[in-house]
Amino acid sequence: MKIEMKNISKAFGANKVLEGVDFAVESGEVHALMGENGAGKSTLMNILTGLYGDDGGEILVDGQPTSYSGPLDAEQHGISFIHQEMNNFLEMSVVDNMFLNKEIKNKFGMINEDKMRKQAREYLSKLGTNIDVDKPIGTLSVGRQQLIEIAKSIMTDAKIIIMDEPTAALTENEIEQLFGVVNELKKQGVGFIYISHRMEEIFKIADKVTVMRDGISVNEYMTKDVDMKQLVRDMVGREIGDFYPDRDPHFGKTILSVKNLTEKGVFEDVSFDVHEGEILAFSGLMGAGRTEIMRAIFGIDHYNSGEIYLDGKKVKIKDPESAIKHRIGFLTENRKDEGLILADSLRDNIALPSINGFVKHGLIDDKSVDDFANLLMKRLTVKAMNEQVTAGSLSGGNQQKVVLAKWVGSGSRILILDEPTRGVDVGAKREIYDLMNELTDRNVAIIMISSDLPEVLGMSDKIAVVYEGKISGIVDTKGATQESVMTLATGGADNARAN
Structure with a gap:
């Protein structure tokens, strides 16, 4: 044929x-x-x-x-x-x-x-x-x-x-x-x-x-x-330069500490810290438990034991609403089912986590919401006719940008990005990477789950490798290679391992 x-x-x-x-x-x-x-x-x-x-x-x-x-x-x-x-x-x-x-x-x-x-x-x-x-x-x-x-x-x-x-x-x-x-x-x-x-x-x-x-x-x-x-x-239509932008991180205080977090049969004894201005990558094979750990931290799923600290204070995050109040954002792997309301406008999707900030005298200030959505769409170069088109009408990469805009606009201090560039073209990837650098320059802490090892090595400061529900090692990106990360991801030992 x-x-x-x-x-x-x-x-x-x-x-x-x-x-x-x-x-x-x-x-x-x-x-x-x-x-x-x-x-x-x-x-x-x-x-x-x-x-x-x-x-x-x-x-x-x-x-x-x-x-x-x-x-x-x-x-x-x-x-x-x-x-x-x-x-x-x-x-x-x-x-x-x-x-x-x-x-x-x-x-x-x-x-x-x-x-x-x-x-x-x-x-x-x-x-x-x-x-x-x-x-x-x-x-x-x-x-x-x-x-x-x-x-x-x-x-x-x-x-x-x-x-x-x-x-x-x-x-x-x-x-x-x-x-x-x-x-x-x-x-x-x-x-x-x-x-x-x-x-x-x-x-x-x-x-x-x-x-x-x-x-x-x-x-x-x-x-x-x-x-x-x-x-x-x-x-x-132009030279794009280096695929991954240079990072010059300046870490602040520890913003998130997770201690011995366990969900029986899913993940066990998970502990790690994230600092202001840091990108901590979570790497590992599919099914290792990376996403499940983040869902528990964000309050989507419940864990059996362990502790979560924000700014040194123990917190109990029971549901996503509680996580958002603590200024945690979560760009999920499944954007269509969990990240967007496909039948709603881009404006409503972007404003959703921040909507309480637009209420005046018991009414939503529509002009402010429009300006807010338009500003974020322009900043993330979302390709759409206007902010009133539905999220379901956009291409996959532009949908991903809308989800990012939602969490950037909410003022998240901790941003969990689960496969942030999956299905996204090369130009949009670079835009997302540049945005991640801008956010960390403003002291936002980013946890990035990625199955793309070059992306993990190109965009993170440290790498937490998950193997069968446990963190097998946390390594400094500067000394890591694809081989050393994969060794940890498949249950092998590595001399660079450090918790």
Whole structure:
């Protein structure tokens, strides 16, 4: 199968999203699609799969003009779209999610559960995983749910598979498994459109790369003929300089102390300190307990024992409202479900933690809220028509900026950032890193959970490594390497370890 998209244009009202985009992919190749958030990548793919109609241009499949009535029609004709944000029924089992609306029935019209289970296990085994197909899918990690999405796509016998940030929630081992599957499917004639902000992945897996910027296709390259600097220049329209900004931290007093925090079966005996102006990274393999520790500190989950001190005083944080009153902010890993109210405006999302500060004589001062939201949107370069559009209408990276704006605007003294740049383009990453430096210059303490080891080493002052629910070591970033951090993350000893 060969797909050609020629001179595609699309506008939403007065907002021109695509202006004459060209893109092509064929069976047996991996063609990466890169660009900043808001460049139009997802819109282009939604036009290909029939979710949106185009305003101009044409789509050719094997040389014939083609259009699909919707994603199901596209899937039935061999084009599968694996979205970054999964849409599973969390209470249903893995096998029921995989065969939803595709149930296998026997000759009497009854669902053949045994055959469905067998096929589900076979497809998952191709990804090198032995997930229990009878478990509710909501009990699995985000990474394992992503592997199930990939297995579902393989089930459709797709000729072209669109993958939008497929590795964002995967461990290194899972990424290697995925790339092995992609290479094997390539040999069988399957083509891939691979959307990712992870530069190193593009050079590992892609044969070609097309760069989009501001709704146009800037350049197409054979991956072997281009370097990272050129791709970044094409994406942002300028030289970006060093990827990670220099840090010149000046630590103040200890602002947060956690002593022997324990949640039975989840994490145990967790102790660490964070100072004003410090970035403390939490590293470790997926499932090690990093996020769970932070959820307990923020009052989302309850812990069994241990103590939390703010400015040297013992506090009991029972719920997120209490955490916010103590000026703690939490940018969660799952921005759609926990970080934003997608149906509400950007204005209301940004102002939510700070709304009490805008009440005068029992009424909300709408003008002040508008000014507040606009100021933060401008500061974080949120790409949106205005502050009244819904959060759900934005690209993933811009949604992440809105969540950041919410907590920056709340005046948090301690900011917990869980995977702050996941699914965010290279230009927006640098903006987030610069903002983190600005915040620490203002004595904000930042705890950053990240699965990206270069990011951990590039942006933190100290690294707390979590292994099976325990902190296996806290190391100074200056003396750390990817190898030493990974040694601690996998349960090995390290000479640099210090608590």
